[in-house]
Amino acid sequence: MKSNSRPRTILRTYPYWFYLPAALVFGVFFVVPTMLAFYFSLTRWTLFDATFIGLDNYERFLNDPQLMAGLRNTFIYAVITSGLKVIISLPLAMLLTSSLRLKGLLRGIIFFPVLVSTVAVGITFASLMQPSVGLINTVLGALGLPRPDWLGNPGLALYSVALVDVWKGIGIATVIFIAGILSIPLDFFEAARLEGETWVKFRYVILPLARNATFTVILLSFIGGLRTFDLIWTMTRGGPGFASDVLTSVIYKQYQAGFYGLSVAGNVVLFILVTIIVYPLMRFFNRAELEL
Amino acid sequence: MTVRKFIVSVWLDVTALIIIGTIFVVPFMFIFLTAAKTGPEAALFQFTWPSQFQFFENLREVLEFGDRRMLLALWNSTILTVGSVTLIVLLSALVAFVMQRRRDRMASVVNSIMLAGLIIPPAVVPTIFVLQQVGLYKTLIGLILVEVAFTMPFATLIFRTFMASIPGEIDEAAIIDGASPLQVFFSVILPLLRPAIVTVIVVSSVAIYNDFTGPLYFLPGGQNVTAQLTLYSFISQFSSRWHLLFADVVIITIPPLIMFMFFQRQIVSGMTAGAIKG
Amino acid sequence: MIRKFLFLLLLLVLETSVAAAQDAVTLTYLVDDTQNSQDTAQALADAYMAEHPNVTITIETRPGGTEGDNIVKTRLATGDMTDIFFYNSGSLLQALNPAQTLVDLSDQPFIENIVESFLPTVSQDGQIFGVPTGTAMGGGILYNRNIYEELGLSVPLTWAEFEANNAAILEAGIPPVLATFGDTWTSQLFVLADYYNVEQAVPGFADAYTANEAKYATTPAALAGFTYLQEGYEQGWWQPDYATTRFEQGLALLANGEVAHYPMLTFALSTIAANFPDQVNDIGFFAQPGTDAEANGATIWMPAATYIPQTTQGAKLEVALDFLGFIASVEGVDAITAAVAPNGPYLIVGSTLPDTVLPAVQDLAAYIDSGNSYPALEFLSPIKGPNLEQICVAVGTGQMSAEEAAASYDLDVERQAQQLGLPGWD
Numbered sequence: 001m002k003s004n005s006r007p008r009t010i011l012r013t014y015p016y017w018f019y020l021p022a023a024l025v026f027g028v029f030f031v032v033p034t035m036l037a038f039y040f041s042l043t044r045w046t047l048f049d050a051t052f053i054g055l056d057n058y059e060r061f062l063n064d065p066q067l068m069a070g071l072r073n074t075f076i077y078a079v080i081t082s083g084l085k086v087i088i089s090l091p092l093a094m095l096l097t098s099s100l101r102l103k104g105l106l107r108g109i110i111f112f113p114v115l116v117s118t119v120a121v122g123i124t125f126a127s128l129m130q131p132s133v134g135l136i137n138t139v140l141g142a143l144g145l146p147r148p149d150w151l152g153n154p155g156l157a158l159y160s161v162a163l164v165d166v167w168k169g170i171g172i173a174t175v176i177f178i179a180g181i182l183s184i185p186l187d188f189f190e191a192a193r194l195e196g197e198t199w200v201k202f203r204y205v206i207l208p209l210a211r212n213a214t215f216t217v218i219l220l221s222f223i224g225g226l227r228t229f230d231l232i233w234t235m236t237r238g239g240p241g242f243a244s245d246v247l248t249s250v251i252y253k254q255y256q257a258g259f260y261g262l263s264v265a266g267n268v269v270l271f272i273l274v275t276i277i278v279y280p281l282m283r284f285f286n287r288a289e290l291e292l
Numbered sequence: 293m294t295v296r297k298f299i300v301s302v303w304l305d306v307t308a309l310i311i312i313g314t315i316f317v318v319p320f321m322f323i324f325l326t327a328a329k330t331g332p333e334a335a336l337f338q339f340t341w342p343s344q345f346q347f348f349e350n351l352r353e354v355l356e357f358g359d360r361r362m363l364l365a366l367w368n369s370t371i372l373t374v375g376s377v378t379l380i381v382l383l384s385a386l387v388a389f390v391m392q393r394r395r396d397r398m399a400s401v402v403n404s405i406m407l408a409g410l411i412i413p414p415a416v417v418p419t420i421f422v423l424q425q426v427g428l429y430k431t432l433i434g435l436i437l438v439e440v441a442f443t444m445p446f447a448t449l450i451f452r453t454f455m456a457s458i459p460g461e462i463d464e465a466a467i468i469d470g471a472s473p474l475q476v477f478f479s480v481i482l483p484l485l486r487p488a489i490v491t492v493i494v495v496s497s498v499a500i501y502n503d504f505t506g507p508l509y510f511l512p513g514g515q516n517v518t519a520q521l522t523l524y525s526f527i528s529q530f531s532s533r534w535h536l537l538f539a540d541v542v543i544i545t546i547p548p549l550i551m552f553m554f555f556q557r558q559i560v561s562g563m564t565a566g567a568i569k570g
Numbered sequence: 571m572i573r574k575f576l577f578l579l580l581l582l583v584l585e586t587s588v589a590a591a592q593d594a595v596t597l598t599y600l601v602d603d604t605q606n607s608q609d610t611a612q613a614l615a616d617a618y619m620a621e622h623p624n625v626t627i628t629i630e631t632r633p634g635g636t637e638g639d640n641i642v643k644t645r646l647a648t649g650d651m652t653d654i655f656f657y658n659s660g661s662l663l664q665a666l667n668p669a670q671t672l673v674d675l676s677d678q679p680f681i682e683n684i685v686e687s688f689l690p691t692v693s694q695d696g697q698i699f700g701v702p703t704g705t706a707m708g709g710g711i712l713y714n715r716n717i718y719e720e721l722g723l724s725v726p727l728t729w730a731e732f733e734a735n736n737a738a739i740l741e742a743g744i745p746p747v748l749a750t751f752g753d754t755w756t757s758q759l760f761v762l763a764d765y766y767n768v769e770q771a772v773p774g775f776a777d778a779y780t781a782n783e784a785k786y787a788t789t790p791a792a793l794a795g796f797t798y799l800q801e802g803y804e805q806g807w808w809q810p811d812y813a814t815t816r817f818e819q820g821l822a823l824l825a826n827g828e829v830a831h832y833p834m835l836t837f838a839l840s841t842i843a844a845n846f847p848d849q850v851n852d853i854g855f856f857a858q859p860g861t862d863a864e865a866n867g868a869t870i871w872m873p874a875a876t877y878i879p880q881t882t883q884g885a886k887l888e889v890a891l892d893f894l895g896f897i898a899s900v901e902g903v904d905a906i907t908a909a910v911a912p913n914g915p916y917l918i919v920g921s922t923l924p925d926t927v928l929p930a931v932q933d934l935a936a937y938i939d940s941g942n943s944y945p946a947l948e949f950l951s952p953i954k955g956p957n958l959e960q961i962c963v964a965v966g967t968g969q970m971s972a973e974e975a976a977a978s979y980d981l982d983v984e985r986q987a988q989q990l991g992l993p994g995w996d
Contacts, residue, residue: 013467013476014390019402022383022444029441030409033422037415044988047421047647060985066960066978095308102305108556109316115548115559117502119523120541124319127326127534131811133337135322152751152813154969167315227413230504234524240751240813241964251416255509256640257956258665259985260417267415278411358631429648512644525633 034271041265050261057265066242070250071269073158077246078225080162085173085221086214088166093177094206107178111171118168122234125164126151151236154243161235161244165228173217180213181206219281226274247273323545327351327538334535350539357536362543365517371432372518373501376439380447380496381489383440388451389481393460403452409445416509423510435511439500447492454488455481494555498548519544595889596626599876600645600655602638603631606840606910607874610704611656613909618896625889635755636956639665646671651879654890656703659691659872663700664952665990668692672699673878673887680895685917691872691949700875701898704837704906705914707871708934709763709946710857712832712839714824715929717744718854725856727863729798736807739830745809747802748829749966750820752813757962759833760802760858761795766869766944767860768792776950782987782994787976794860796972796979799965813967818845825849833858835871836913839930843911850911855930857937867942868934872949873917914938952990955982 041057043050061067092110096103113121128135129150137147150160184206229248232238238245238253245253247270254263318339326334328347355362387406391399419438420429428434458481466476482489500506504520511518517525523544526537552559601611608631615627630652632638639662645651646666657663666672674697675681681689681698692700711732718724721742726732736746750756768775771791778784786792802808809815809829821838823829825846832838836855843850857868876897878890896902903921906912912923914934927935937943948954961979964970970978987995 013463013473014393015473016390016398018386018390018473018477022387022448025379025383025437026405026409026441026444028422028426029419029438030414031405033415033418034412036418036421040418040421046989047424064978064981065974066957066964099301100305100308101301102309106308106312108552109312111556111559112549112552113316115498115502115552116545117504117520117523117548119504119520120323120544121319123523123527123537123541124323127337128319128322130337131814135318135337135339138339149811149813152811152967154813154964154967223411234504234527237754239754239960239963240967241960241969243964243967243969248413252508253636253957253960255417256636257986258640258643258989259956262985263417264415267413267417270413271415274411274413282411359628424648430650512641 037264037267037271040261041268043261045260045264046258047260053261057262058269060262061265061269066245067250067266069242070238070245070247070266071273073244074226074228074246074248074270074273077158077162077165077228078222080159081165081169081225081228082218082221084162084166085170086217089170089173089177089217090206090210090214092170092174093181094202096174097178097181107175110174113168114171116168118230119234121164121168122231125167126235129160152240154240157236157240158244161232164235165225165231168231169221169224173221176217176220177210177213180210180216184210219278222281223274223278226270226277323538323541326534327542329535331533331535334533334538337534346535347539350535351543354536354539354543361517362522362540365519365522366543368432368517369501369519372436372439372507373497375432375436376443376500377493377497379436379440380443381492384444384447384492385451385482385485385489386477387444387448388455389477391448392452392455393463406445406448409442410449414442416505420509430511430516432511432516435506438510439503439506442506443496443499447496450492451485451488454485458484490555494551494559498551498559501547593885594624594626595885596628597654597886597890597893598628598630598652600630600632600642600652602634602656604634604837604841605844606704606837606913607656609840609844609910610906613905614703614893614897614902617902617905618893622889622892625893627893635753635959639956642666646879649881651881653882653886654876654878654893656874656876657700658948659688659700659702659875660946660949661952661954662948663692663875663877664694665954665986668699668877669695669697671879673880673882673891675699675701675878675891675894678891678895680898683898683900683919685919688872688917691945692875692877700877701894702873702917703876703897704873704910705912705916706873707836707914708855708857708937708943709759709835709869709871710833710855710934711763712824712834712836712930713854713856714827714830714852715854716827716852717742717830725854726859727866728861729794729859731863732859733801733805736805736831740806744827745807745829746831747807747809748815748820748824748832749802749808749812750815750817751963751966752816752819754959754963756817756820756834757799757966758958759835760798761958761962762946762948763833763858763869764795764798764860765947766857766867766942767794767865768947769944770860770862770865770867776947779947779983780951780953780992782984785976785980786983787973787980793972793976796962796965796975799962799975800968800972803966803968808966813963821845824853827852836930836934837871839913839928840911843928851929853928853930855933857942867944868937869946870914870938870943871946953983953987953992955979955986957982 040050042052042054044053096107100106131137131147131149131152136150140147148156151157227248228246229252232244232246232249233252236244238249247266251263251266251270254266322339325339325342326337327350328345329342330344330346333343387402391402423429423434423438428437462480462484463476466480471479502520504524507518507521508524523540526540599611599615601607608629611629615629619625619627632641642655642657643666657666676696676698680701684702688702689698692698717739721738723735723738726735739746768791772784772789775784775789775792784792786796809823818841820832821842822845824832825842826849839850839853842853857866859866876894878887878894882890898918900918900921903916903918907924911928912931914931915923915938923931958979961970961975961982965972965975984995
């Protein structure tokens, strides 16, 4: 008898209708549009009426060198930003968990850009990266170094924006690594200290034990990199020409042009790309997720 | 500690401060200096002290520009942020509550949907279509609901994790005392969730206040500006008035700065916990 | 008795309509954010409000280029347009679906005041939607006359002469051509302003192009515009920082003689006149040269127009129509001229240009008066591909060859034609 009443109590205490308000909002404004995307990507669409045209939009996408460049750039951008964030933030996190007196202040300084509007960061760096008068090139010039046209050189623009992305996002990566390092039991460091070398501490203690944190950082910045829009759009609008176009800026441009079907097809390509890259990664990093 | 060791450790501190300070603080100093200059001087993009310091004049000019559009924008952003965050906290906590307590098949389905919601990028143009169909396109309410839908997965997962630390016996005791499920939720669970609520409020309000893509797609039109959009439209309107553009940047950066000063700890822990959101 | 009654009724009607007209009405007027458009709209609004104290017209601005097109398109589609708005005539208007979204003006008396050749550019399905606001413009090359004088150059009549001039200017250490790719729309001029030459070489290109029978990639005369961009990049004609220079920064360079040529529309002149009043008289204009010196002429842009969306109704519509009548009157033209230096001829019957027009505008007028001018393609065909500006930047920054660009633009045009549902494109 008692064993029967408990599930019933549970049923009454945790009613399914508590899901309802959330399901309504999430369903209408996320699930439905996502489903609709698959349909509208197969049409020529004016927002009022849609003509079914089969896979034409996808065919366009795959045959258009500019759109394909957007796809390639998205991938490059995601790899570069996530790679650099790991490479830079791990040593930074070690520094900021060492006996440094100013570590509290420095952690705050590094973290603050995370909270600042991406548009504001984009505007600021576009000015700092001005080729002839910008601060960055003024300093480089004074040091006798080459002064690249950061955003105007088609071969460089995408990488320049990626650097700014790293600048803005390094705080969160560092904080994740700091949390990872702080969760390593002290005995491990004691053991390593006997060996005496920082390198030993890094190679045999931090690197293996901060693996989960590394996975988290990679996963996070990879997803963020694939979905990036704000920074590219404020700094270069995908330019010069199509040089720094990524999937999201392509989607926006096609939307602006009134090619709604094509824009949605771009969105579906982005879903697929994110899903086929991120799901296996997540599976692979399953442990990293448990740590969260 | 020997003198040599002390010098070495101070040297490390100083070097770290100089390098990190240069990379992370100079851009903000540049923003401030440019916002304090006259138009022609700002257009030189030099990292120098303004020859004529007119920071407050510039701020006032931006605030008064175009029928005080800026004030309207800040007001809209406030409503957007407060409205969305309130709904996010309520709806997500309800979901997390039932999901974590039941742990049945349905709960695991909900969990996977939330996880997918974290990863899958939103389909923007179809969202515009849906908003139009329900008559909410270009309304703050429409944008609020969209922001809620986009941010809910992150909040739900934070709440679910935290909910695990609240023992189920507490709910049972309340039920035995005759409380209804809603009473249990509002008077027992919600107060206990407080630390998680603070995290969700802080993280999602920063994200929504700073959101640029949402308003750009879903809230076009002159009367609907948000703080981020002013910045964007001023890029073209202030094409050669950099001092005003940067004064706008300063104004827009103040709210996150205040947040940061008061909630640094919660922000950092919240962002680490909800890190997957990016 | 009946007469008296009717008279009284008439009086009553008049009375109420006068009273209605006296009620305060506020109109919002959406214009793009170039100085020229804002000043024009403001001048018209001020002059109108001075005569009609019960009317307030407020100006709202929007960005230009593709971004602005999108704003206008969505605001119309969602019924959220301002009471009246200022927008391009020609193909860009066609993309707005005007027969479904705008108020038909063909019955209005003021249509008679408009120069007839303008009307097709604001018409669809036999209806007329806009009144020309501002002057027609020339698309071609603005040049700094001081540089030409110092180096002893003369206005080129063929592209080969233009190349020779550029070589001489480059030798003198001055960048010959200004490129302002920081505002992408400015990159299209070499292509668009070449239409006079295309028409000379391939008469009737516009119709064939609209009917999906002529392509940029396969018509050498049409391809030429893209080739010029490629040449400019390869020959190093652009000034330093060309990839990020903005439109207004560029005008400063031209006015100060730091560059020699700027492929541009003459509407830039009024901005130069406002920002550099002392230097604007140093600026001249010549048509973009083609292959044949005998067939030299200018490509003309019709003025943009003011339109009323169908969402404007009642008293607002009445005032809006009256305001459009004012824009299409000699009085309206004079109000603009008093505030903005004219960039070309007005298209209002009976209007005249002041005696003291800018030298570049005189240059333009000479082409028109001698019959050596032709409208740009976007006023002859409803199709203009939205990606032309990015494609032109890609060529001008050396990322794409002229041939690739023309092929890519043909694809863009095809998409636009299909999206518009034009016959012959499916």
